[in-house]
Amino acid sequence: MGFIKDHPLLFFFMFNIPFAWFWWLQIWFGLWPEPMVLIPSTLGATSPILSVYLIERVTGSDELRRILQSVTEWGQVKPKLMLAALVFPLIDIAGKLLSNLVGYEASYLSPGPAELGTYLLLVIPLAFFPGLVTSPLLEEPGWRGYALPRLRARYGRDVASLMLGSYWWVWHQMMNAAFGLRPSLTGYLSMLGQSFIIDSLHASSDGVILVAMFAHQSMFIVFNFLSDPVSSATQVILLALLWGVVILFRKYPGLSAYRNP
Secondary structure: OHHHHHOHHHHHHHHHHHHHHHHHHHHHOOOOOHHHOHHHHHHHHOHHHHHHHHHHHHHOOOHHHHHHHHHHHHHHHHHHHHHHHHHHHHHHHHHHHHHHHOOOOOOOOOHHHHOOHHHHHHHHHHHHHHHOOOHHHHHHHHHHHHHHHHHHHHHOHHHHHHHHHHHHHHHHHHHHHHOOOOOOHHHHHHHHHHHHHHHHHHHHOOOOHHHHHHHHHHHHHHHHHHOOOOOHHHHHHHHHHHHHHHHHHHHOHHHOOOOOO
16 A cells, blocks of 8 residues: 555556456456457456556545546537547548558448448447447546656656557557457557547647547547558558647647647
């Protein structure tokens, strides 16, 4: 208990991977029948918000309530919520459009969702808003609500984002492996860029956690509705565009209204 009280941020990072991987390893070893893998998958994803709760219980702080209470300020950040909800689908579509223009094939929708046609205009919002109470709610109060401000205070804006984004990628790797995805440099750079963008959007809202949750769910929409195998050239174009947005947000703070604390 004394260690948690004296080193709360260190405990946050030391707790997350072992706890999450304990559950995701069970999927990897096939200990759960396929229809039930959502249970260990979700339990592992609770590690960020659970770690903040445990820190709070030991230190007597009221951090988690403050983080979650910021959701009530959503009316003051409506433009940021709109940008957060659209940023990753727009990057994905723009990258594939550019890829098609230079002669590479890239489809804009995954095969299954493509069959829904115009019904996607209804299906995507129906998937987006309920999904906010899953990974976005379980993760973002920990990553951007708790850890990021403390890392920024110690190491500055960009190093903090580099540290958190890299840790976030490592944290995901056991879940990815459990579902058959292999780590790669492209995957790391992609998730790191996404993390930088979520950091910028969250900070631009003065810490309203719902903005980070919207951006997180924006990634879910890309993964489930727009993701489709693409050529190596298209991957490079998508990655370059993603990091172009990162650079714009960091070099020209007015684009995301990034304000340092």
